[in-house]
Amino acid sequence: MLTSRPRRGLIGALALTLGVTGLAVATTAGVASAAPHFDSPPAVQVGWVDSATPKTAYQADGDTNLPLGTRVDDAGKTHTARVYATFDLSRYEGKKIYEGKVFVQEHSAADCTKRAVEIWRTKPVGATPTWNKQPEPLVKLDEEGSSTYCPRSLAFDVGAAVQDAVAHKQRRVTFEIRVPEQYEADPSYGRELYWYKNVELSVSYNSLPKVDSEHLYNGGFLCTQLKPYPRIGGFAGLLQARGTDADEWDSPRTDFAIWPTGQPEQRTEFSSDRGTFGRVASGTVPAGVLVDGKSYGWQARVGDGADTSAWSKKCFFTYDGTGPTAPAVSSSNYPADDTGQQAPAGEPAVFTFSGMGDKDVAGFQYSWSGLGAAGVCEYSGEYGQLVCKDPFSKPGTVRAATPGGSATVTLNPTGSGPQRLTVRSVDAAGNVSAETVYRTFVPSSTPQIRVESGTPQWGQEVLLKFLPATGVTDVQEYEIVLDNAQPETRQAEADGTAYFSFVANNPDGHTVRVRSHSGNGFVSPEATWQAYFLPWPGVRSDVYPDSGEPSGGVGVTGTFTFSPPPGGTDTAAYRYSFGGDGELTEVAADSAGRATVTWTPETAGWVTLTVYAVRADSTVHDYPNWYSFQVAAAS
CATH class of the missing domain: 2.60.40.10 (Immunoglobulins)
Incomplete structure (x- = not known):
């Protein structure tokens, strides 16, 4: 008899040596696995009953081998044991069961030439029963009678029982392992099942797609x-x-x-x-x-x-795989360029598109800047599906009044000079026709932009004045975009002008885009104004400007005002030198970061004033200003 107990670390090698087959296959999360799948459901109970103690249930404790069949103890008392194991099948509800196998490992046998072991399905139990209260057997599922290899792993086919239990939504299945009735009282058929392996159920299943x-x-x-x-x-x-x-x-x-x-x-x-x-x-x-x-x-x-x-x-x-007929395009007030006439300034364009009687034409698509690819489809669905919208939900589309009929639109030009309006027909399936291009000449109608506050300086207010383009009348308001901010509006005065101011606080400069809105619905193309700031401190002088022209004179005192470089909100002082050869003189900045100094030239000619901005921590900004001016000679 085999009575020694191998260490846990040797169990894997022992299983291979003993020829264990049919074990559940583990899969690693995140790795695709082919159906069906293998799993080991949890045991609700595993234990045995003993005829010698008919009122006692013996629960497997993970350390004691499980007796099976009959044995006679040292006192001469006969014990007949049967093993019960119950498993939780709730995780397989709604799944398809392919097979089920129960595995046990023999630890020892009374006589290796004799093996007779059966497995039965019984009514399910929630706890290990006693000999006197064993569950009713339902059906014998499998048996093992071969005497080859001893002791060894035994595998029993219980697939029918697992399939039936899951099909009838029974969450538990109980198995009885025993020696057949005709041999059960014979001690030579007795054996022990290895505690380490216990009783295991392997299930092959699949969730139905x-x-x-x-x-x-x-x-x-x-x-x-x-x-x-x-x-x-x-x-x-x-x-x-x-x-x-x-x-x-x-x-x-x-x-x-x-x-x-x-x-x-x-x-x-x-x-x-x-x-x-x-x-x-x-x-x-x-x-x-x-x-x-x-x-x-x-x-x-x-x-x-x-x-x-x-x-x-x-x-x-x-x-529907066929595109419709190309449209005809005409305008009541924007003449085609081959007429030698030009469109009126400040007036919206009125265009009529015709489907030429082709009833496949459901509407039209149009643009001043070219139409690009047809369709309104993208892979944007919740589950990765292609989503196509109604072709007439796309901007720049209009439905025909009737299939094959016409549609009239009112448009504002987006530019001036020779302009091209591109139009194509669209059918109900989203197919498009060849393009029709309508050419017309549009006079300039962008508003004028004037700077009213002098040369823009960083950190100072900039005041802009907007004026209508020549020929554009009844301007009601201006739509203004400063940099990339949201549009703002300014109401126009009676003469069509308006003002817009802002503080120049972006070291990288500013861009203003503006277009006028007239009472007749005309919206002009955008006019653009830009200002950039040099990355060094500013210098201004009324007496000695950097215009290149002689000014002031020997003995004539000039005032020089220094302002922070773009972004220099921490400017605390300036260091400067007239002529560039002397030592730098430092002057403190006021609360606005500005400073003013005076200087009186002793000779005529060109002078370079070098100015550095100094931060509060005494570090100097990267770029100095070399301000050059010409002192006038005595007359």
Whole structure:
């Protein structure tokens, strides 16, 4: 008899030596695994009963081998033992069970030439029973009678019991392991089961994949069964379906089927192995299947490598792969440039687009700056699906009054000089026609911008005046954007002018964009004004400006005012020198960061004033100002 107890660290090697098979396979989170999956459900109880103590239940304690069959103790008393094990199956509710196996490891046998072990399913129990209150046996599941290798691992097929329990939503299944009735009283069939292995249940299962029928898309639009079926153009061949699977790491295979309505025998199926469960998978209808003007039905299903869902509900659409006729474009007040005339200043343009009687024309798309790619589709859906909007939800579109009819729009030009308005027809499926280009000449109508506060200086207020362009009348207000801030408005005075002021507080300079709004609805193109600041301290002098012209004179005292460099809010002083050869003189700045000094020249000619801005911590700003001026000679 084998009675020694191997150390825990040797159990893995022992299991291999003893030929243990069918053990559950562990998977690492984050790594895709193929269905079906293996799992070991938790035990509710494992223990045994003993005929010699019929009112006592023996719970496996993780240290004592489990007796099985009959043995006679040293006192001559007979003990017959049976092992019970109960497992929690609640995690498999709604899942498909492929197989179940119970594993035990023999630790010792009374006679290795004799082995007879059965496993039964009984009514489930919540705790280890006693001999007198054993649960009712339901069905024998498997048995092991081979005497090869001893002791060894025993594996029992209990798949039918696990399948039945899960199918009937029974959260527990109990197994009885015993020696067959005809041998149970024979001590030579007795044995012990190894405490370390205990009784283990391995379950092979799969969560059934499903198609989410609320998230089926084709050509960027949600599945529909309502007539008239939607007309879909460029992306009509893109079918998308969202599959779900409770097994997190399964990878889907999505099958699509499409057929002409009323002709199910012409069904075409194709598949996609890309994607993940929870997101949509995309399939492209094979070339040559879709015929312009025909309606189609389609559906999808998903599989996970082990099971496949039922086909989804049916979806329908009509394929429209032909673009409409190019439009005719005319204007009542903006003459085409081949007439030799120009558009009026300050007046909105009125254009009429015609579908030329082509009933496929549902409306028009237009732009002064070119139309670019057609369509309003993007992969922006919650589950990664393509989302296409109504083509007339896009800016710069207008519906025709009737199919193939016309539409009139009022537009403001975005520039002056030769201008091009590009127009194309759009059908209900989003297909577009060739482009029609209307050329016209627009006079300049951008407002004028004047600086009223002198040369802009950093940290000082800047005052701008806006004036209407020549020919632009009845200006009501100006729309102003300072740098990239939100637009502001200023009401115009009776003469069409307005003022705008701001403090120059950006070291990198400022940009002002402005356009006028007239009472007739005309909005001018933008005018732009910019100011940049040199990165050194400012110097100003009324007597000795840096104009390059002689000024002042020998003995004529000049005043020089220093201002902080852009961003120099911490300027505390200035160091300066006239002529550049002498020592630097320091003068403190006032609370506004400015300082004023006087200087009287002793000779005529060019002079360079060097000025450094000094911070409060005595460090000097990076760039000095070399201010050059010319002292006038005596007359």
